Ligand SMILES: [Zn+2]
């Protein structure tokens with residue numbers, strides 16, 4: 001019985017959430033200058049990126065749909081703090097991430113090649129969460145680095161090379177190794 005109750009509650013919140021993020025632009029369709037602001041937060045914490053889930057915090061989305069000379073322009077910002085793990089040195093770190101995105105809304109697509117135009121469903125509905133999610137995910141970095149010049153870990157001893165050089169001997173090109181042996185055997189003057 002308890003299970004059933006919590007399930008119903010879950011479904012309820014989902015339905016409400018969908019209603020607020022998918023809305024009609026009918027009221028501003030024929031009113032130049034009018035705009036519909038929106039703000040909500042997205043939960044993308046379940047998304048897996050190569051074994052980690054960096055979008056642990058909610059993504060705050062703000063934006064508006066504006067009628068500009070009878071053209072509907074949607075602009076949005078999606079912002080969060082990513083919980084990353086460095087691909088080179090495995091150190092966890094936080095990174096602010098903000099994505100700005102813009103498109104035009106149309107009741108029919110005149111030019112199939114124009115990716116800036118999003119079709120309104122039933123001639124009036126737009127799903128801003130769907131758009132915000134796509135825009136945000138497109139901007140996710142494929143490589144997570146704690147800093148662009150992260151030196152990573154030594155492949156032999158695993159030491160964090162950002163903290164200083166390790167005590168491993170530098171691995172040499174086999175052709176150079178012969179030369180190194182010769183140099184090592186050379187008596188010091
Ligand atoms: Zn690193």
Ligand SMILES: [Zn+2]
Nearest residue numbers: 154157166168
């Ligand atoms: Zn080492």
